Amino acid sequence: xxxxxxxxxxxxxxxxxxxxxxxxxxxxxxxxxxxxxxxxxxxxxxxxxxxxxxxxxxxxxxxxxxxxxxxxxxxxxxxxxxxxxxxxxxxxxxxxxxxxxxxxxxxxxxxxxxxxxxxxxxxxxxxxxxxxxxxxxxxxxxxxxxxxxxxxxxxxxxxxxxxxxxxxxxxxxxxxxxxxxxxxxxxxxxxxxxxxxxxxxxxxxxxxxxxxxxxxxxxxxxxxxxxxxxxxxxxxxxxxxxxxxxxxxxxxxxxxxxxxxxxxxxxxxxxxxxxxxxxxxxxxxxxxxxxxxxxxxxxxxxxxxxxxxxxxxxxxxxxxxxxxxxxxxxxxxxxxxxxxxxxxxxxxxxxxxxxxxxxxxxxxxxxxxxxxxxxxxxxxxxxxxxxxxxxxxxxxxxxxxxxxxxxxxxxxxxxxxxxxxxxxxxxxxxxxxxxxxxxxxxxxxxxxxxxxxxxxxxxxxxxxxxxxxxxxxxxxxxxxxxxxxxxxxxxxxxxxxxxxxxxxxxxxxxxxxxxxxxxxxxxxxxxxxxxxxxxxxxxxxxxxxxxxxxxxxxxxxxxxxxxxxxxxxxxxxxxxxxxxxxxxxxxxxxxxxxxxxxxxxxxxxxxxxxxx
Numbered sequence: 001x002x003x004x005x006x007x008x009x010x011x012x013x014x015x016x017x018x019x020x021x022x023x024x025x026x027x028x029x030x031x032x033x034x035x036x037x038x039x040x041x042x043x044x045x046x047x048x049x050x051x052x053x054x055x056x057x058x059x060x061x062x063x064x065x066x067x068x069x070x071x072x073x074x075x076x077x078x079x080x081x082x083x084x085x086x087x088x089x090x091x092x093x094x095x096x097x098x099x100x101x102x103x104x105x106x107x108x109x110x111x112x113x114x115x116x117x118x119x120x121x122x123x124x125x126x127x128x129x130x131x132x133x134x135x136x137x138x139x140x141x142x143x144x145x146x147x148x149x150x151x152x153x154x155x156x157x158x159x160x161x162x163x164x165x166x167x168x169x170x171x172x173x174x175x176x177x178x179x180x181x182x183x184x185x186x187x188x189x190x191x192x193x194x195x196x197x198x199x200x201x202x203x204x205x206x207x208x209x210x211x212x213x214x215x216x217x218x219x220x221x222x223x224x225x226x227x228x229x230x231x232x233x234x235x236x237x238x239x240x241x242x243x244x245x246x247x248x249x250x251x252x253x254x255x256x257x258x259x260x261x262x263x264x265x266x267x268x269x270x271x272x273x274x275x276x277x278x279x280x281x282x283x284x285x286x287x288x289x290x291x292x293x294x295x296x297x298x299x300x301x302x303x304x305x306x307x308x309x310x311x312x313x314x315x316x317x318x319x320x321x322x323x324x325x326x327x328x329x330x331x332x333x334x335x336x337x338x339x340x341x342x343x344x345x346x347x348x349x350x351x352x353x354x355x356x357x358x359x360x361x362x363x364x365x366x367x368x369x370x371x372x373x374x375x376x377x378x379x380x381x382x383x384x385x386x387x388x389x390x391x392x393x394x395x396x397x398x399x400x401x402x403x404x405x406x407x408x409x410x411x412x413x414x415x416x417x418x419x420x421x422x423x424x425x426x427x428x429x430x431x432x433x434x435x436x437x438x439x440x441x442x443x444x445x446x447x448x449x450x451x452x453x454x455x456x457x458x459x460x461x462x463x464x465x466x467x468x469x470x471x472x473x474x475x476x477x478x479x480x481x482x483x484x485x486x487x488x489x490x491x492x493x494x495x496x497x498x499x500x501x502x503x504x505x506x507x508x509x510x511x512x513x514x515x516x517x518x519x520x521x522x523x524x525x526x527x528x529x530x531x532x533x534x535x536x537x538x539x540x541x542x543x544x545x546x547x548x549x550x551x552x553x554x555x556x557x558x559x560x561x562x563x564x565x566x567x568x569x570x571x572x573x574x575x576x577x578x579x580x581x582x583x584x585x586x587x588x589x590x591x592x593x594x595x596x597x598x599x600x601x602x603x604x605x606x607x608x609x610x611x612x
Contacts, residue, residue, distance in 0.1 A: 009526065027087055027088050027090050028058075028128075032060075032295065033060065033132075035131045037062045037272035038063060039060055039061065040060075040063060041059065041061075041115075041119060042060075042069050042120065044058070044112070046104065047108055047111060047380065049108050054085040054106070054108060055085070056085060056087045056102075057088050059113075063138055063142050067113075067142075068144055069113040069114060069115050069143055069144065070113065070144055070145045070146070070147055071114070072101060072116045072117075072146075072147050073147065073214050073217040074117065075207045075211050075299070076097060076098055076118065077096060077097040082599060083095065083098075093437065094118060095118075096359060099148075101149040104149075104229065104230060108350075111191045118463065120132075120273075127325075130322045130324050131322075133322040136312055137311070137312025143221060143222070145223045145225060146217055146224040146225070147224075147225055148218065148226045148227060150203070150227065150228040151206060151229075153228060155203070156198070157199065157203050157229060158204040159195065160202070161233050163200060163225075167244045167245055168244060178344060210298055212305055212310065212323070213305065215298065216312045223235070232597055287314065287315055287343060288310065288338075289343060292310055294373065297371045303369055304324060306368040307368060308322045319338050320335055320338035328363050332361060332365050336348055336366065337403075340555065341395065342392075345555050346553055346554075349583075351366040351580060352364060361401075362612050363581040363612065364611045386592060386594070387552050388553065388555060390593075391406065391594035393554045394406050396608070401546075401612060402578070403609065403610070404608050404609070404610050404611075405608070406606055406608065407552060407553045407607060407608070408595055408599065409607070410532070410536070410550040410551060410552060410559060411532035411549070412533050412550070413531070413532055413533075413547065414531050414532060415531040416529070416546060417529035423544050526542060527539040532550055532576065536550065536590065537588050538550070538586050538587035538588055541561060549561045549562045551579075552590065552595050552596060553609060558585060558587075559595075560585065561583055561584075562579035562581060562583050564579055565575055567612070571610070578610050581611050
């Protein structure tokens with residue numbers, strides 16, 4: 001059921017003060033925290049009603065003693081702190097979002113014990129803040145309940161919560177539904193449905209759903225309750241609603257009953273469903289790389305929280321501790337190092353290929369301020385490869401922002417495709433297929449004019465399995481039957497194309513295009529075809545230039561493109577060249593560790609590679 005809060009909201013006019021929040025040293029100094037004892041401060045919210053002032057007091061407790069309290073999950077909102085409350089007899093100013101939450105959450109008769117980050121932590125004390133964030137996971141695990149404050153009631157939010165409750169029972173969308181007050185007037189019924197969907201859309205677009213901290217706060221807690229104005233809804237009921245609503249989305253789409261559901265709403269529903277799905281599948285057992293990528297669109301007031309706000313979700317112990325005295329660039333470097341050390345792969349380097357780096361970040365560090373979700377398939381497309389063989393990453397930090405890692409220089413790039421630019425601005429699949437004909441003829445011509453001793457003597461042009469693995473390394477590498485089927489279709493298309501007397505055909509080849517060409521076209525956009533001096537061919541990032549080096553790095557599933565920046569570093573008494581990481585590449589003939597197998601022959605040897 002829906003649970004009303006202890007008191008019905010009155011229209012209150014809070015005290016507005018144009019001032020910065022005063023220092024609270026006098027308050028927090030009374031309750032110093034001992035990190036070794038897992039101590040926290042609880043906020044005892046005094047009872048009150050209507051326009052009475054908000055009064056609180058702090059209490060120090062140890063989580064080891066299993067204190068009873070609720071934890072508040074909310075959006076901080078704007079930096080303006082102009083709402084007055086009393087804490088231990090001292091006047092303190094807080095933001096309107098927290099002020100509203102405290103008004104609604106206080107009981108009329110009894111104190112309420114809460115953990116609230118803005119009040120429980122001395123935010124001006126970076127050392128304390130860092131330690132408290134470090135044990136944030138334990139704080140939310142220990143809470144009796146997490147209160148997810150969405151804000152005041154508005155935009156029919158009460159109707160939205162009522163709809164969630166009804167649909168959690170798998171209520172059908174038809175004219176006999178009691179909840180929707182069926183009418184003989186079809187138009188009136190559809191207007192009522194439309195109003196409810198619009199209310200759901202408004203509620204799910206509230207900032208809380210995108211707040212990065214809410215992921216671990218909900219994922220780790222024992223129990224959670226959604227609070228919006230004076231209405232509440234248990235999180236478990238919301239989960240039932242999400243399952244039911246997903247079914248209705250599919251069903252209503254077929255029956256023509258999907259009303260007022262735009263594409264943006266559909267994306268919102270699925271992003272929220274992903275959060276629920278993650279919780280039900282024990283999100284805490286995921287890697288930090290997965291979490292930071294999946295929730296890279298999360299909102300936070302401090303850019304360091306793109307990492308710190310998800311630390312508690314990491315599956316394994318990770319060598320990273322929150323430290324708010326460090327600049328954002330250093331935090332991102334430390335997190336990249338820690339993820340590599342923990343996972344023993346260079347998978348995190350994949351996200352440096354397409355993402356624009358912010359100022360102060362080395363080329364090997366992803367900029368977590370960007371939304372990386374659209375690149376989620378990068379890792380999946382490389383799972384079948386192991387260009388480094390069994391070599392694991394051995395890292396060294398040399399100077400500011402410089403990473404040393406074992407690597408093998410394979411070859412330098414001496415030719416780049418001129419036709420790849422044609423692929424970048426075309427959206428129509430049909431037009432893209434025609435242009436791909438032109439591009440492939442160019443690639444085939446180059447591929448067939450070089451001698452490649454590392455491949456079979458019967459090899460001509462680009463292999464079907466090679467191109468297939470570019471697109472989906474995981475399935476094709478592990479399923480020989482599927483690879484053969486794709487290779488057969490690919491050869492038919494290739495023979496058809498090359499039978500055009502050297503000229504690109506005007507019409508696209510439609511036979512089984514979804515099986516081979518469609519994914520190839522998708523992958524080719526954003527990539528450039530290249531050839532190396534000794535005859536290797538492959539696809540690399542658009543930023544690739546002639547003279548860049550194909551390099552295998554320890555722990556890398558794929559080879560990487562590196563670029564010399566004309567600087568050197570002295571390490572262990574020797575001078576070494578410094579390179580920038582351009583991105584990962586598919587290089588036919590070295591995706592399974594073949595280059596590593598050649599170590600010891602000729603000038604092939606494992607060396608320290610330095611990235612900046």
